[in-house]
Amino acid sequence: MEADEDVRQGLVHGLRWGLKKSFLDYVRRMPDGRGSVSDGAVPVGTGDLFYEHDAERSDAGVWAFRGDVRFSGHFGMLFVRVAHPWLRIDGTNVELSIEDPQAREDAPRIPLVTGTLRRLGSQDGTEVWGSEDVALTAEGVALFNDVYAEGEPFEPLVIQLPARPTD
Numbered sequence: 012m013e014a015d016e017d018v019r020q021g022l023v024h025g026l027r028w029g030l031k032k033s034f035l036d037y038v039r040r041m042p043d044g045r046g047s048v049s050d051g052a053v054p055v056g057t058g059d060l061f062y063e064h065d066a067e068r069s070d071a072g073v074w075a076f077r078g079d080v081r082f083s084g085h086f087g088m089l090f091v092r093v094a095h096p097w098l099r100i101d102g103t104n105v106e107l108s109i110e111d112p113q114a115r116e117d118a119p120r121i122p123l124v125t126g127t128l129r130r131l132g133s134q135d136g137t138e139v140w141g142s143e144d145v146a147l148t149a150e151g152v153a154l155f156n157d158v159y160a161e162g163e164p165f166e167p168l169v170i171q172l173p174a175r176p177t178d
């Protein structure tokens with residue numbers, strides 16, 4: 012079965028995210044633009060990333076995902092790392108943070124985007140959540156060279172988690 016089909020059928024738990032389509036297209040247009048996906052993340056479909064669920068680091072308020080995604084280009088001047096996204100859940104608000112974009116050890120995580128969480132349903136032991144109104148945080152602006160302002164729309168999040176026994 013294709014990875015894409017696994018995700019659709021809810022057999023895999025993780026975060027599916029297109030990050031920001033226009034940014035991915037921009038990197039693709041660069042003659043030396045590169046993307047790498049590792050450590051628990053895989054590409055799915057035509058432009059989405061799938062970060063696998065990290066159950067050990069998750070709890071009721073934090074949904075943790077694993078995977079290291081990096082973009083580079085402009086002869087090394089552009090380097091963007093979106094690694095190990097964690098979702099902090101506060102009611103219906105969600106804040107997605109990532110590891111230090113420069114991959115410095117022991118540097119704090121930074122909040123990248125926020126959104127409103129909606130439960131989309133459950134099926135076959137998997138709960139599906141989504142956020143449509145995903146927007147860049149103030150802290151995330153520098154990661155994209157100050158090109159996008161705070162509040163810039165990013166792609167929707169789709170989250171698939173193991174269903175709780177009460178579901």
Ligand code: HEM
Nearest residue numbers: 031032033034037040085088089090091154155156158159
């Ligand atoms: C050598 C230095 C750079 C040059 C010459 C450059 C050039 C450009 C140009 C011409 C555009 C608009 C055209 C297009 O969309 O294709 C653009 C957009 C953009 N650049 Fe750069 N850039 C540079 C460095 C960077 C760096 C270091 C970043 C850091 C992430 C960055 C992030 C972006 C972003 C996010 C956009 C908007 C993409 C979109 O959503 O449409 N750029 N850049």
